[in-house]
Amino acid sequence: MNGIKIIGRGKYIPKNEITSKFLAEKFALTEEYIYKVSGIKSRWYGNKEDTLENMAYKASIDAIKNGNVNYEDIDLIIVATTSSNQMMPGISYKVQALLNIGNCMCIDILAGCSGFINAFDIAYGYIEVGKVNTALVIGVEKLSTAVDLKDMSTAILFGDGAGATIIAKSEKVKKYYSKIKSQGQEAEYLTYEVGKKLIMDGTKIYKYAVSEVPKIINETLNDAKVNIKDINNIVLHQSNTRIMNSIAKKLGLHKEKVFSNIENVGNTFCASIPIALTEINLIDGEYLLMCGYGGGLNTGCIILEI
Amino acid sequence: MNGIKIIGRGKYIPKNEITSKFLAEKFALTEEYIYKVSGIKSRWYGNKEDTLENMAYKASIDAIKNGNVNYEDIDLIIVATTSSNQMMPGISYKVQALLNIGNCMCIDILAGCSGFINAFDIAYGYIEVGKVNTALVIGVEKLSTAVDLKDMSTAILFGDGAGATIIAKSEKVKKYYSKIKSQGQEAEYLTYEVGKKLIMDGTKIYKYAVSEVPKIINETLNDAKVNIKDINNIVLHQSNTRIMNSIAKKLGLHKEKVFSNIENVGNTFCASIPIALTEINLIDGEYLLMCGYGGGLNTGCIILEI
Numbered sequence: 033m034n035g036i037k038i039i040g041r042g043k044y045i046p047k048n049e050i051t052s053k054f055l056a057e058k059f060a061l062t063e064e065y066i067y068k069v070s071g072i073k074s075r076w077y078g079n080k081e082d083t084l085e086n087m088a089y090k091a092s093i094d095a096i097k098n099g100n101v102n103y104e105d106i107d108l109i110i111v112a113t114t115s116s117n118q119m120m121p122g123i124s125y126k127v128q129a130l131l132n133i134g135n136c137m138c139i140d141i142l143a144g145c146s147g148f149i150n151a152f153d154i155a156y157g158y159i160e161v162g163k164v165n166t167a168l169v170i171g172v173e174k175l176s177t178a179v180d181l182k183d184m185s186t187a188i189l190f191g192d193g194a195g196a197t198i199i200a201k202s203e204k205v206k207k208y209y210s211k212i213k214s215q216g217q218e219a220e221y222l223t224y225e226v227g228k229k230l231i232m233d234g235t236k237i238y239k240y241a242v243s244e245v246p247k248i249i250n251e252t253l254n255d256a257k258v259n260i261k262d263i264n265n266i267v268l269h270q271s272n273t274r275i276m277n278s279i280a281k282k283l284g285l286h287k288e289k290v291f292s293n294i295e296n297v298g299n300t301f302c303a304s305i306p307i308a309l310t311e312i313n314l315i316d317g318e319y320l321l322m323c324g325y326g327g328g329l330n331t332g333c334i335i336l337e338i
Numbered sequence: 339m340n341g342i343k344i345i346g347r348g349k350y351i352p353k354n355e356i357t358s359k360f361l362a363e364k365f366a367l368t369e370e371y372i373y374k375v376s377g378i379k380s381r382w383y384g385n386k387e388d389t390l391e392n393m394a395y396k397a398s399i400d401a402i403k404n405g406n407v408n409y410e411d412i413d414l415i416i417v418a419t420t421s422s423n424q425m426m427p428g429i430s431y432k433v434q435a436l437l438n439i440g441n442c443m444c445i446d447i448l449a450g451c452s453g454f455i456n457a458f459d460i461a462y463g464y465i466e467v468g469k470v471n472t473a474l475v476i477g478v479e480k481l482s483t484a485v486d487l488k489d490m491s492t493a494i495l496f497g498d499g500a501g502a503t504i505i506a507k508s509e510k511v512k513k514y515y516s517k518i519k520s521q522g523q524e525a526e527y528l529t530y531e532v533g534k535k536l537i538m539d540g541t542k543i544y545k546y547a548v549s550e551v552p553k554i555i556n557e558t559l560n561d562a563k564v565n566i567k568d569i570n571n572i573v574l575h576q577s578n579t580r581i582m583n584s585i586a587k588k589l590g591l592h593k594e595k596v597f598s599n600i601e602n603v604g605n606t607f608c609a610s611i612p613i614a615l616t617e618i619n620l621i622d623g624e625y626l627l628m629c630g631y632g633g634g635l636n637t638g639c640i641i642l643e644i
Contacts, residue, residue, distance in 0.1 A: 125522030214444035216431030
């Protein structure tokens with residue numbers, strides 16, 4: 033069975049900044065309050081040209097350039113999103129057309145905010161058994177179309193963006209451990225139906241995240257027989273700073289040990305982890321831990337050797 | 339690496355029959371004409387209670403009973419659909435809640451009419467590498483909500499329904515070959531965006547299907563080193579009889595060798611193959627070939643030893 037290596041990382045963040053100052057005025061709050069409850073200063077909204085496929089394409093081009101990847105080597109495009117209304121074809125097919133790659137396999141995945149973890153894990157599986165050599169794994173969201181701009185609790189959090197990670201077969205078999213669990217029984221904590229608005233019960237999501245995320249991380253560490261202190265990069269879904277700090281504390285980590293770019297990006301659901309991956313150093317032989325969580329409910333953790 | 343076996347098959351077809359007599363009157367055609375161009379006598383539309391999750395749940399219960407499967411053994415629920423507007427949670431999460439199965443992994447897949455093939459192949463991969471023991475693979479559609487009832491060319495074809503197949507780890511490693519290819523460049527042949535109507539260019543879809551489907555089937559047969567004459571059950575996506583007969587002819591087969599239930603079910607996109615699986619005999623050691631095709635464009639073929 034094959035190992036994998038990450039060979040390219042890219043992102044696209046749209047240009048229309050939604051500042052906390054703007055939101056503070058809108059909701060009669062202060063910028064400080066918004067920062068205190070979310071850890072976010074800026075989110076970014078796409079314009080008309082920033083469709084899901086265009087944002088995903090731009091992040092893909094960035095990843096292709098970053099890794100100096102040959103377009104034609106890509107034999108799987110897999111997209112995780114929650115904010116699409118395009119059921120057929122999916123965004124992956126539109127990215128395939130924009131990249132003009134013939135006959136690769138394209139799949140869109142719906143698995144809540146942590147869909148990138150599912151997409152990455154599916155791509156890994158195809159590479160592991162030798163059916164795919166190079167996979168383009170994308171997380172993309174246009175949450176500005178889903179958010180209720182009258183709902184302070186979600187409007188302060190969510191933004192648009194895309195991240196793309198290219199993974200390929202590695203000659204060397206490297207450690208890879210994943211664990212993904214869903215809880216459809218708690219689905220109503222965070223929902224989005226096309227034509228309606230995104231609805232979140234923030235208190236319930238907080239309680240779920242600070243309980244389930246440390247649990248799945250510890251289980252995956254156990255499977256991998258790796259100590260959390262030996263993980264070089266810990267990339268959580270960038271949900272909000274309070275959740276991320278609570279998770280760090282429960283793991284016995286200083287909050288600085290857990291990567292964060294949420295201050296300047298906001299919470300971009302499926303795009304948050306691949307965007308974060310563009311901002312860290314990945315060094316051969318080191319360990320990367322990624323953990324997604326959110327709507328579904330769906331929680332997924334991957335530990336891999338770089 | 340593990341093999342797989344199919345351990346349960348189920349379906350749900352709603353009760354509201356849309357006869358060709360009704361459609362013939364509506365479009366000023368004859369029943370004979372509709373039958374000649376589609377091979378369909380009846381399609382079935384769901385009522386208000388026949389939501390995607392309810393239809394998927396009923397097909398799952400049918401499959402669970404058929405295979406005498408223990409609910410709690412299911413550790414992956416994967417749903418292929420094209421007619422959902424529920425982006426978070428997906429249908430798989432709702433089925434998990436209805437079945438009340440804790441902590442299994444849930445994923446929805448968007449891959450056009452042939453999404454069941456992708457879902458089956460992903461489930462197979464998880465079982466093959468030992469991460470999943472038992473997977474519930476569902477295809478479900480409520481195309482009555484997507485079809486333009488003023489568009490004769492699609493209204494005569496499409497219906498609602500759900501099919502569920504349960505696959506599990508097999509002690510015996512059995513032959514399994516799959517090939518899936520997408521052509522996002524031809525996406526506009528068949529599209530569906532939530533809030534709009536399904537649009538199909540029937541002529542282009544016909545040309546694509548009768549060219550690409552025999553090709554991918556022959557390629558998969560080559561990989562498997564199996565002659566088509568040795569395949570015991572050939573289950574194509576039930577698109578329309580003209581396409582299916584043309585594919586049979588191109589494969590050098592009498593049309594009776596290719597399974598068909600379209601006359602009484604209609605074209606149910608992702609549900610068509612798992613519904614068909616409930617109507618065939620699967621005998622140990624025999625070969626089953628499944629081939630999906632349609633919007634995306636996406637074409638997928640699986641050959642497996644039962």
